[in-house]
Amino acid sequence: SQTIHQWPATLVQPVGSPLSLECTVEGTSNPNLYWYRQAAGRGLQLLFYSVGIGQISSEVPQNLSASRPQDRQFILSSKKLLLSDSGFYLCAWSTEFNQPQHFGDGTRLSIL
Amino acid sequence: SQQGEEDPQALSIQEGENATMNCSYKTSINNLQWYRQNSGRGLVHLILIRSNEREKHSGRLRVTLDTSKKSSSLLITASRAADTASYFCATDANSGNTPLVFGKGTRLSVIA
Numbered sequence: 001s002q003t004i005h006q007w008p009a010t011l012v013q014p015v016g017s018p019l020s021l022e023c024t025v026e027g028t029s030n031p032n033l034y035w036y037r038q039a040a041g042r043g044l045q046l047l048f049y050s051v052g053i054g055q056i057s058s059e060v061p062q063n064l065s066a067s068r069p070q071d072r073q074f075i076l077s078s079k080k081l082l083l084s085d086s087g088f089y090l091c092a093w094s095t096e097f098n099q100p101q102h103f104g105d106g107t108r109l110s111i112l
Numbered sequence: 113s114q115q116g117e118e119d120p121q122a123l124s125i126q127e128g129e130n131a132t133m134n135c136s137y138k139t140s141i142n143n144l145q146w147y148r149q150n151s152g153r154g155l156v157h158l159i160l161i162r163s164n165e166r167e168k169h170s171g172r173l174r175v176t177l178d179t180s181k182k183s184s185s186l187l188i189t190a191s192r193a194a195d196t197a198s199y200f201c202a203t204d205a206n207s208g209n210t211p212l213v214f215g216k217g218t219r220l221s222v223i224a
Binding site: 041046108 | 142143145147152153154155156157160200202204205208209210211212213214215216217219
């Protein structure tokens with residue numbers, strides 16, 4: 001069966017520090033991968049998606065970047081965090097764009 | 113944008129009652145999906161309904177789709193306290209070559 005792992009679960013970082021969130025998928029090949037951010041009590045904002053190794057599409061220009069160094073690994077990064085980067089970050093995968101997405105348990109990021 | 117918009121934003125009911133949530137979207141779709149999110153967790157896929165289907169059931173869930181009105185509804189029958197969560201609809205693009213677009217969700221509270 002397929003599983004998705006996302007870590008860490010919670011993270012507290014100072015403003016201006018770097019960020020690296022990792023997401024890995026097991027049990028499937030060549031998945032579509034997604035990074036979302038969710039503000040408290042709000043909907044999902046799609047940040048990045050990837051259809052293959054090294055292929056990254058950005059939905060919203062901002063302080064973040066994404067990379068896909070391996071087929072089932074998706075990394076969200078920042079060189080310098082801003083207060084506005086606080087939120088709940090979710091990673092997800094799907095076989096195709098119009099198929100169900102499967103989500104990780106998220107990372108709660110707090111910027112101080 | 114063909115963002116789904118859920119209605120109501122929040123819903124509070126007594127255990128045993130039925131809960132109905134609605135979703136409206138803007139452009140043609142191949143399918144519409146409903147997801148559930150427990151507090152602090154990732155989203156979980158509940159049900160997918162294709163554009164040529166009008167109704168679909170899964171356990172206590174009943175989903176309807178009216179493509180002429182570009183709307184869908186999710187009915188949870190005989191609700192339980194454990195149904196307390198946020199519910200999101202997501203629509204795909206008719207072309208099938210872009211990610212799902214999620215609505216802002218309905219927060220359901222089921223009071224025991």
